[in-house]
Amino acid sequence: MTSFDFIFMLTRNDRTVADAAVHVGTALAAGIRNIGFKDVGLPFEALDDLVAAIRRGGATTYLEVVSLDRDSEVRSVKAAVALGVDYLLGGTHADDVLPLIAGSGLRYYPFPGRVAGHPSRLEGTQAEIVASAVALAAREGVAGLDLLAYRSSLDGPALIAAVCGAVAKPVVVAGSVDSPEQVRAIRRAGAAAFTIGTSALDGRFPAAGPALDLQLRAIDRAAA
Template sequence: MDFIFMLTRDDRTVTDCLDVLDAIAGLGITHIGFKDVGVDRATLARLHARIREGGATTYLEVVSTDRDAALASVRTAADLGVDRLMGGTWIDETLALLDGTSVDYLPFAGEPVGHPTRLAGGPERIAEDCRRAEEAGCAGVDLLAYRATDADPLDLVRAARAATRGRLVVAGSITGSDQIRSLASAGADAFTIGSAAFDGSLRPHAGTLRSQLASVTDLLGNRAS
């Protein structure tokens, strides 16, 4: 299972994202993402280029639940040339905008609501959305399982896993090793962590961001030597 470190706090890219990237060098994190809110476009371009230079797979996650704003995020992802775009629910429009690019698209399953985003929808809705995404040609789905309002998070993960052969990424509100182990058992391919690392929730008695992230990479057994 892959760990995607999101350079985000409260669904916004942190303003010192370039400094953070320097601070985590050598931890062996090979999947790194960000949002297109919180910093300006020029900073995003530098950030993306530097993540790529470090050999990591890049992700942009759509924040907005407004159609026009979400599709503007899609255009940003295409212009930057990220490896994977996550989020949003306008599948046909998004795939049309990404046509001719190498960007893989993983839309939200369920109904994202508000900011920071919560997830409405039970297992049946999640499974239906996963099947729809796969039929449309998406690379997988982005599931806000631990922000669910209508169901147990792991029930949603299991429903999504049963409904899709694509990449299943669980995003949002993952704060500890028990959740990570549960996601692996339920069949997730990857998970994201952002705010929990910056808040110190992953290793409460440790003081540095590197220590927070090392608790995850150590658990997964992929810390760089």
Template sequence: MGFKDIGLPFGELLGLASAIKAAGATLYLEVVSLDEESERRSGQAAVDLGVDILMGGTRPNVVLPIIAGRNIQYYPFPGKIVGHPSKLDGTIETIVDSARQLAAIDGVSGLDLLAYRFNGDVEALMTRVCEAVEKPVVVAGSIDSPERMAAVVRSGAAGFTIGTAAFNGAFSGSSNLRLEIEKEIDVLMRIKADAGDIALSPLTSG
């Protein structure tokens, strides 16, 4: 479970982080802003919050020295990220090349792929990136239907995040977050059972 690096005041993020850790969950922090200074702040926030996994951002050279020695896994974005909400720019080839370069960096634990923010063949992109690197790929952004969830599973991704879709009740039609998450898990298990593989787990972030 996790949250983005903007929104709540930092003191409240500390409380939320403590509650997530106390519940025994893995704690994720997702970088939203993409300028160098904000990534530096996000790296420091990851340290101060005691997160397990830091996701997003595009500057390993800025973030890795900050989290060095802190037992924090780091999953940056491959490709060119533009605008808010974030879009993934470029071609499949340029994004795959970026993924290879990032995955080759010591200290990069995996990749955070904004696949459904790409204006192209999304399933081909996911599959190509997953095939191109040996480190885990997490798909983030706009996983809001069983069809998209199934495409992520077929691609070979290690996981995916659901944030806004969960709060909007995209799978259950309910405003009850617990019911929505239970429905998402049920849909995922059915997809995995149909595929003969039940290893992948959703990474739910808000």
């Protein structure tokens, strides 16, 4: 990651979309160089094709784990290792994940706090989430954190600032980001990156139009 990155997720409502391969081409043509997907929605073979297409375009690959039970998460992490993605985002079972990714080169950014439901929600007080973030960031093998700041009932920018102020590792803000104001707030709060999927695919981000290329260019401008 650079100083502040936009990660385009090929996802809607925490599932990789069926036409993700088409959107990869659109994103690459729009100059997007950080592209990801979720561990649910498409079979392994299709995800493998996505990774290959993203790599051919010179972009960085991200897989975000939203499965909450241990066995599903373990299967997804093994798939991430087999796919050879650059970043593994999310997940809540660090004790099980860290041995699986040892030596793989994967950069692991788990979810701090209590995560529930699908689409995922972040639960707990700010103090509890910060404490979880500090404990995770202290672990060898954890490269950063994936924070569901806008999937919480708390004040999003305040939570981001508190987590970023408490840990020395980079923080990605994921989930329910759909406006330039949020993007600017995320940057001001000290995060290293943010993800957007649904709002871009649904044409909801303020832009010159709802077409995906216009959405992605507008988000990239907001990030810059």
